[in-house]
Amino acid sequence: MTDGAPRMTSRSPLLAVLGAVCALGALSLGCGITYFEIPIETPIQPKLDVSAFQRVLIAGFVAGGSEDVDANQETVRLLRSQLRSKSSLRVIDAEVMPLIEIAQDQNRSATADDEVPEPVGATNGVGGAPERGDQPLPLPQEIRDEKDIEPYERLFANTAYWKRIGEEHQNPLIVTGTVLFMPHTRSGFVSRDQEQYDSFGRRRIVPTRTFTERKGFILRPKFVFIDGRTGATMHSESYREEILYNAQQNTPALSSYFELMDRLVPNFLNALSSQKIRGTRVLLK
Amino acid sequence: MLLRLAACLAIVTATSAAPVRADARSDARAQVEFGIDVAQRGLWREAIYRWQRAVEIDPTYAAAFNNLGVAYEHEGEFDKARGAYEKALQIEPENVQIRQNFELFKEINDRRRSANDKP
Numbered sequence: 325m326t327d328g329a330p331r332m333t334s335r336s337p338l339l340a341v342l343g344a345v346c347a348l349g350a351l352s353l354g355c356g357i358t359y360f361e362i363p364i365e366t367p368i369q370p371k372l373d374v375s376a377f378q379r380v381l382i383a384g385f386v387a388g389g390s391e392d393v394d395a396n397q398e399t400v401r402l403l404r405s406q407l408r409s410k411s412s413l414r415v416i417d418a419e420v421m422p423l424i425e426i427a428q429d430q431n432r433s434a435t436a437d438d439e440v441p442e443p444v445g446a447t448n449g450v451g452g453a454p455e456r457g458d459q460p461l462p463l464p465q466e467i468r469d470e471k472d473i474e475p476y477e478r479l480f481a482n483t484a485y486w487k488r489i490g491e492e493h494q495n496p497l498i499v500t501g502t503v504l505f506m507p508h509t510r511s512g513f514v515s516r517d518q519e520q521y522d523s524f525g526r527r528r529i530v531p532t533r534t535f536t537e538r539k540g541f542i543l544r545p546k547f548v549f550i551d552g553r554t555g556a557t558m559h560s561e562s563y564r565e566e567i568l569y570n571a572q573q574n575t576p577a578l579s580s581y582f583e584l585m586d587r588l589v590p591n592f593l594n595a596l597s598s599q600k601i602r603g604t605r606v607l608l609k
Numbered sequence: 610m611l612l613r614l615a616a617c618l619a620i621v622t623a624t625s626a627a628p629v630r631a632d633a634r635s636d637a638r639a640q641v642e643f644g645i646d647v648a649q650r651g652l653w654r655e656a657i658y659r660w661q662r663a664v665e666i667d668p669t670y671a672a673a674f675n676n677l678g679v680a681y682e683h684e685g686e687f688d689k690a691r692g693a694y695e696k697a698l699q700i701e702p703e704n705v706q707i708r709q710n711f712e713l714f715k716e717i718n719d720r721r722r723s724a725n726d727k728p
Contacts, residue, residue, distance in 0.1 A: 359706055360645055368721050488685040601717055605679040606706040607645050608672035609638065 331345050360607045365600040372549060372559050372595050379496035380413040380596070381552065383489065386419030386466025386476040389506030390541070392577035396420060398587070399503050399545065406589055411597040416493055423500065424467070429481040431463050470544065480548045483555035490552025497596075498550040501560070505581055509539040510568060540568035541577065543584035547592055559595065563588050611671075637667035644676060656680050671701035675710060687718050 353459045374380075382403045387395035407415050407582040464472040479485075518532045543598060546562040569575050593599060644659030657680045663673035674697035681690035694711040701707060 358722055360649070362679070364679060364683040366682055366717050368717075369685065383623060425656050449676060603717070605682070605713065606647060607676050608681060608704075608706060609645065 338454060342458050343517050352524045358609045360609075361604050362607050363602065364605050365487070365602055366461065367531045368599045368601060370594060370596055370598050371561075374413065374497055374596055376497075377497040377552070378414055379409060379416055379494065380411070381416045381489070381493050381496045381498045382407070383418075384423045384499045385503045385545075386423045386467070386473060386479065387503040387505070388473060389469070390577055391506045393505055393581045395503040395505045395581070396565055398578070398581060402582075402585055402589070403499065403592065407596070410593050410599075413497065413596065416496055418493065421500075423479060423488075424463075424476070427476050430479065430482065430534060431487070433469065448547075467504070469506065471494065472510070473504055474484050474582070477546075478501065480557055480560075483557065486550045486552070487555030490550075490555060493552065495553045497558075498552050499547060500550060501546045501548040502544075503546075504542070504544040505577075505584075506542050506544075507539065508566065508568070509571075510535060511535070514538070528543075535569040538568040539571050540566065540575075541580045542566045543581065543588070545585075545588065549595065561591070561595065563591065633667045634670065637663040637670050637673060640666065641670070641673050641676060644673075644680075648680065651674070653680050653683050657684070669700055670714070671697045671704060671707065674700065675704075675707045678714065679710060682714050682717075690714055691718065 355455075368467055382400050385396045386400050387399065389395065396587050397420055404415050404417075407413060463475050467473050480500060490496065492500060512535070513533045514536045515531055515533050517529045520528045520530050522528060543565045544563070546560060548557055549559040550556065565587050567584055590599060640659045640663035644656040644663070647659065648656035657677065658675075660673050660677045660680065663670055664677065667673070674693045678690045678693035678697060681687070681693055691714070694707065694714060697707045698704070698711060
């Protein structure tokens with residue numbers, strides 16, 4: 325009898341736990357599932373009202389920074405293909421506009437016009453130079469950085485020019501802008517996990533900080549949306565993306581360009597068309 | 610005697626209020642379950658109607674508010690979604706699943722707003 329009592333007491337907590345588990349199990353079975361995962365698609369409305377346009381012209385970009393990538397051609401090609409599949413606007417197939425040359429031509433004619441006296445308040449002719457009244461900044465022949473690209477931006481304010489381009493293509497929405505894709509290096513301490521073995525042969529992962537030189541690229545596009553009916557800028561947006569690799573890693577410039585553009589394309593598309601963000605949520609009973 | 614009567618009345622009131630609440634919850638639960646069923650078949654407007662009915666019947670039903678938040682989010686009605694999630698969390702602040710839904714919603718909503726705020 326004296327042996328039985330302790331056995332009884334030692335078993336009773338175990339039985340109690342088992343009982344509780346069974347009770348919980350029965351309860352959950354009785355209640356059934358109380359939540360459901362469901363896929364949802366959240367619509368994001370476009371930033372621009374483009375309902376007045378049936379067509380879009382990706383005209384071209386003032387591009388520079390790296391000689392390894394023709395950022396004008398590649399950006400036009402990429403945006404056209406994205407819009408073809410992800411927008412209801414018809415994409416116009418046209419020659420990619422060499423905007424650097426166009427801007428320089430406009431600049432030359434503006435400078436020439438300045439030398440000939442004209443009545444005050446005269447506006448630029450169709451496809452002509454920017455508005456008079458201020459001395460245009462010289463345009464650098466080669467674009468290496470932000471400073472070089474800045475003077476080219478007045479091209480987008482030339483409403484008469486863009487209106488003429490719009491008329492040539494039956495008044496579409498015009499997308500243009502600047503793209504700077506430039507090589508970039510950065511040195512500094514980088515934290516890395518390092519595998520180490522102690523005296524007992526046990527493996528350990530130890531974070532270590534090492535000084536490394538990394539190289540990569542910076543992509544700085546500015547998208548300008550122009551109303552082809554009036555030549556006026558409707559909207560513009562600028563982005564900056566950067567990618568860095570180990571100095572030993574040899575990544576082609578073009579693949580870096582696409583990697584960086586991939587990050588920006590959803591934002592660009594969202595300016596023109598509604599996007600859907602896929603996700604999962606939990607519905608509860 | 611009067612005291613006994615008052616005590617009896619209190620007991621009757623207390624015992625009858627509980628079934629009323631239970632009935633409201635079970636009616637609301639039926640609406641919620643139907644809503645889940647139709648939402649799983651992609652009928653989100655119908656689901657919203659059902660979950661709205663559920664919160665009318667039982668305004669303390671956090672799950673119904675949570676589901677409304679999900680449905681409004683799916684329909685792109687961001688202000689309503691935020692309101693519904695906030696109400697659900699007000700009722701059940703410790704509910705991990707509601708909190709998780711709300712965090713995911715906020716992430717998308719913040720991204721959308723920052724994109725729209727850009728000049």
